[in-house]
Amino acid sequence: MRLHEYQAKEVFADAGVPVPDSRLATTVEEVLDAVGEIGFPAAIKAQVHVGGRGKAGGIKIATDEAEARQYAEEILGMDLKGYEVGKVLVEAGVDFENELYVGITMDRGEGEPVAMVSTEGGVDIESVAEETPERIAREHIDPAFGLHPYQARKAVYGAGIPRDVAGDVASILSTLYDLYESKDASEIEINPVMITADRAVVAADGVMNTDEDALFRQPDLAEMEDEAAGDELEAKANEYGFDYVRLDGNVGIIGNGAGLVMTTLDLVDHYGGAPANFLDIGGGAKAERVANALDMVFADENVDSVVFNIFGGITRGDEVAKGINEALAQFDEIPKRVVVRLAGTNAEAGMEILNTDLVDVEATLGDAVQRAVANAEDAQ
Amino acid sequence: MSIFVDSDTRVVVQGITGGEGNFHTEQMIDYGTNVVAGAVPGKGGQEVSGVPVYDTVDGAVEAEDADASVVFVPPAFAGDAVFEALDTGLDLVVAITEGIPTQDMAKVDKRLSEVDTRLIGPNCPGIITPGEAKLGILPGNIFESGNVGLVSRSGTLTYQVVSNLTEKGIGQTTAIGIGGDPIIGTSFVDALAAFEADVDTHAVVMCGEIGGEDEERAARYIAANMDTPVAGFIAGRTAPPGKRMGHAGAIVSGSGTGTAESKITALNDAGVPVGDTPGEVADHVAEFL
Numbered sequence: 001m002r003l004h005e006y007q008a009k010e011v012f013a014d015a016g017v018p019v020p021d022s023r024l025a026t027t028v029e030e031v032l033d034a035v036g037e038i039g040f041p042a043a044i045k046a047q048v049h050v051g052g053r054g055k056a057g058g059i060k061i062a063t064d065e066a067e068a069r070q071y072a073e074e075i076l077g078m079d080l081k082g083y084e085v086g087k088v089l090v091e092a093g094v095d096f097e098n099e100l101y102v103g104i105t106m107d108r109g110e111g112e113p114v115a116m117v118s119t120e121g122g123v124d125i126e127s128v129a130e131e132t133p134e135r136i137a138r139e140h141i142d143p144a145f146g147l148h149p150y151q152a153r154k155a156v157y158g159a160g161i162p163r164d165v166a167g168d169v170a171s172i173l174s175t176l177y178d179l180y181e182s183k184d185a186s187e188i189e190i191n192p193v194m195i196t197a198d199r200a201v202v203a204a205d206g207v208m209n210t211d212e213d214a215l216f217r218q219p220d221l222a223e224m225e226d227e228a229a230g231d232e233l234e235a236k237a238n239e240y241g242f243d244y245v246r247l248d249g250n251v252g253i254i255g256n257g258a259g260l261v262m263t264t265l266d267l268v269d270h271y272g273g274a275p276a277n278f279l280d281i282g283g284g285a286k287a288e289r290v291a292n293a294l295d296m297v298f299a300d301e302n303v304d305s306v307v308f309n310i311f312g313g314i315t316r317g318d319e320v321a322k323g324i325n326e327a328l329a330q331f332d333e334i335p336k337r338v339v340v341r342l343a344g345t346n347a348e349a350g351m352e353i354l355n356t357d358l359v360d361v362e363a364t365l366g367d368a369v370q371r372a373v374a375n376a377e378d379a380q
Numbered sequence: 381m382s383i384f385v386d387s388d389t390r391v392v393v394q395g396i397t398g399g400e401g402n403f404h405t406e407q408m409i410d411y412g413t414n415v416v417a418g419a420v421p422g423k424g425g426q427e428v429s430g431v432p433v434y435d436t437v438d439g440a441v442e443a444e445d446a447d448a449s450v451v452f453v454p455p456a457f458a459g460d461a462v463f464e465a466l467d468t469g470l471d472l473v474v475a476i477t478e479g480i481p482t483q484d485m486a487k488v489d490k491r492l493s494e495v496d497t498r499l500i501g502p503n504c505p506g507i508i509t510p511g512e513a514k515l516g517i518l519p520g521n522i523f524e525s526g527n528v529g530l531v532s533r534s535g536t537l538t539y540q541v542v543s544n545l546t547e548k549g550i551g552q553t554t555a556i557g558i559g560g561d562p563i564i565g566t567s568f569v570d571a572l573a574a575f576e577a578d579v580d581t582h583a584v585v586m587c588g589e590i591g592g593e594d595e596e597r598a599a600r601y602i603a604a605n606m607d608t609p610v611a612g613f614i615a616g617r618t619a620p621p622g623k624r625m626g627h628a629g630a631i632v633s634g635s636g637t638g639t640a641e642s643k644i645t646a647l648n649d650a651g652v653p654v655g656d657t658p659g660e661v662a663d664h665v666a667e668f669l
Contacts, residue, residue: 106482108562108592108629111489143486184481213628214481216456243626247618258560258626259534259589262615263658266640269618270656278619280626283517283535311539313505313519344539345519365540366657 001210004047006089007224008206011183012190015175019203022091031072032065034090040064041093044071048083056080061093094202096194100161101125101136102173103189103207104180113141113180115151115173117159121192135159147177168201169193183221184214233277233300240292242279249274251376252297252306252336256281256315264309264369271366273373276303284314290323298335304379306338307372309365310347317342317350328358337375341368382509382554383529383574383581384472384498385448389513392417392437392446392470394453394461396428400476401452404517405429408450411520413513416444419464437468448472450506450515458502459484466497474515475502475565482628485563492565499565503627505535505557518555526551528665529575529608531568532587533560533594533627537615537658541587544662550669553581560627562591568598576606583609583668585661586652590616591630591638599646611664612647612654614640 003011009019023034024047035042046058053059058080062068068090078085099121107114118136120128128135137158139151152170161169172193180188187209194204215222225238237244243258247265251273255261258280265275277300281293297306310320320342328334339360342350354361360375362368391408395401396418406429409415417440418428424435434440437449449470453461458477465473466488480502492499500507506516510523518535522542528550532538535557542555553575558566568586575581588595595614602610617640619625621632632638644654655661 106486106562109597111486111563113486142490143483144490181483184483186482211482211628212624213455213479214483217481243624245620245623245625247620255536257534257536258630259532259537259587259615260540262534262589262619262625262630263537263540263613265619266615266617267657275618278623278625311536311543313535313539314517343543344522366659 001212001215001221001225002049003208003210003224005045005206006047006087008208009203011179011208012203012206015179017172017175017203018201020092020094022089024087025090026076026087028069028072028076031068031088031090035062035065035068038090038092042068043091043093044068044075045089045091046075046078046080046085047087047089048080048085050081050083053080058085094194094204095197097197098162098195099192100169100195101189101191102169102176102193103187103191104176105187107140110140112143115139115141115147115155115177117155117161117169117173119160125189125191141177146181147174149174162195164199165195165201172201172203184211184218185209186211233296236296236299240296242281242293242296244296245278246300247275247277248302249276250302250304251372252276252300252303254279254281254293254297254306255309256283256285256311260309260311264307264365267365267369268307268373271370271373273376276300285319287319287323287326290320291327294324294327294338303336305336305372305375307368308338308340309368310342310344312342312344312347314345316345317347318353321350321353324359325353325355328355334358336379339368339372339375341365382512383578384554384556385507385509385513385515387412387414387512389448389472389515390414390416390444390446391515392419392440392444392449393431394419394437394449394451394465396420396431396433396452397423397426398452398454402428404452405431407520408514411514413515416446419449437464437470441468441470446470448515449474451475451477451502453477455479455481459488462488462499462502463491466491466495466499469495470497472498472500474500474504474506476504476506476516478503480561482562485561489563500556501559501564503561504559505538507554507556509554510552516557518557522546523555524551527553527580527582527669529553529578529581529584530555531571531584532557533589533629534587534615537587541585541613541658541661544658545665548662548666550662550665553578560589560629562629568594569601572598572601572606572610576608581608583611583665585611585613585665587613587615588643589614589627589630590619590625590632590640591627593638595643596646599650599652602652603650609668610652611661611668612652613658613661614643614654616640
């Protein structure tokens with residue numbers, strides 16, 4: 001789960017990381033109230049999960065009230081790379097001399113978190129890593145001990161952070177690791193940390209991704225989840241407990257098991273179609289869950305046809321067939337053609353139950369996908 | 381022959397009294413797996429499907445001489461259960477549980493480097509040596525004994541590929557699901573090395589997916605160390621960056637690492653043919669044999 005900037009900064013500020021004075025606003029009036037309290041210059045920043053917000057016009061600096069009104073009107077409600085902006089963070093402008101980078105992420109290859117510090121803040125750290133990797137100081141962290149204070153110092157000196165703020169930056173890095181561990185983060189970064197004219201350090205942006213598998217022990221973060229959701233259908237999938245990703249094609253895809261669902265997406269593409277979504281009903285799904293999955297995919301107006309691909313291990317073909325029958329029984333007219341392929345546990349029993357007046361049936365994955373792609377073309 | 385498990389493997393099931401643990405214990409026993417004990421805190425002295433239950437893994441090992449465990453413990457407690465198995469000194473631990481917090485697994489991973497135990501998973505379907513034993517939730521009836529080793533990050537995709545192999549009359553020495561999490565015990569390289577050392581394994585199928593760099597490392601290993609031919613499949617060619625595709629580990633990073641393209645190129649460069657469809661993978665394997 002990715003937190004919005006304002007949520008991440010709340011978490012940082014609670015832990016003692018200095019952040020600029022700011023207010024969250026959802027209307028132009030709230031923006032004007034906020035700048036009235038904060039003063040000028042003030043940054044107005046769109047709160048959506050989109051990289052490169054500044055370049056896309058989602059961040060503007062207002063120097064007076066007229067500008068604040070103009071930018072608030074422009075940004076609130078704007079479409080930023082497919083996301084509608086509903087909230088902005090109004091933040092005191094920082095008069096800065098340098099921009100630094102600090103962050104912690106999981107190094108999958110090593111199975112350990114890694115702390116990173118660089119003087120090249122304010123730009124995409126991935127491109128720094130690619131072009132000038134020597135400008136990033138890295139310290140791998142033993143998860144049994146955490147980030148030792150000496151490691152924070154070593155990273156800061158190794159990165160060449162100006163000496164007069166080195167202690168402050170090391171302290172921010174240590175705090176970030178404490179948060180990384182205590183909040184079950186998967187990634188946490190401040191880019192940039194600004195060094196102000198009077199040599200103070202301030203977190204001017206904030207990124208925090210948390211481990212969805214750990215939300216059960218992070219009630220505060222779980223509460224932020226609804227506000228953090230991006231897409232309406234993805235929010236509905238959360239409610240049903242599906243692994244769901246919306247894509248921009250027109251062939252709806254439902255299956256069991258991540259690898260097999262991904263493979264089904266790839267085959268749709270391979271046979272000339274375009275996948276509309278990834279939907280994994282998981283292992284051992286009962287009829288109701290199967291019906292919910294069909295409801296979800298039917299609710300996506302981009303979908304022209306559906307392929308339902310189940311290879312049962314712990315999932316039973318007869319339960320799946322029951323769920324498909326139940327879901328389709330509620331319609332006078334089935335909204336989109338559905339192709340079903342059942343294999344594995346109880347697949348034969350499932351095929352006997354399945355109402356083949358309502359769905360197309362195919363025996364192999366390849367045939368099922370090709371039929372669904374053809375159905376989508378016919379529907380156009 | 382086979383790798384990691386056979387009919388002599390003595391299994392303790394951690395979480396045997398839970399719904400999943402109970403159901404799959406029966407399935408494993410039906411398949412012929414030598415399940416000798418269960419371990420569930422507070423349930424010592426009970427019996428499940430004819431198997432004696434102990435409060436601790438240590439108790440199960442002492443009384444029943446277990447040398448492997450299968451973990452069906454819920455995610456909040458599974459990290460601790462795996463630690464218990466590692467610290468008891470079992471030879472093999474197979475963690476089926478999906479949804480263990482990554483930071484719990486980072487600590488487990490650290491401990492793994494200090495002990496001799498092999499961990500398979502977590503978030504995996506387990507391991508099966510057809511006709512001998514299965515540790516996990518794989519449907520035993522689809523596997524046939526044969527000469528092909530199979531290693532995969534995904535369960536149901538494994539079943540699909542196995543069914544494509546079966547159509548051609550090709551069976552398996554051992555099939556291993558290594559799991560879909562970002563941090564796992566046994567890697568592709570570990571499984572490939574074991575298959576390479578197994579005289580009965582004449583070809584290997586590896587099914588990878590987007591996320592991480594394990595497939596790239598496997599490609600380098602194959603080029604440098606393997607005589608046994610390998611055929612590959614990579615799921616997730618159409619996955620957009622930044623989205624978790626079901627598995628916690630199946631994510632292409634924003635900067636474009638972990639893509640299907642990078643993995644397919646690495647495997648091809650190592651001389652490994654990569655099928656566009658599961659059926660094509662079976663075709664490649666048939667050519668090897």
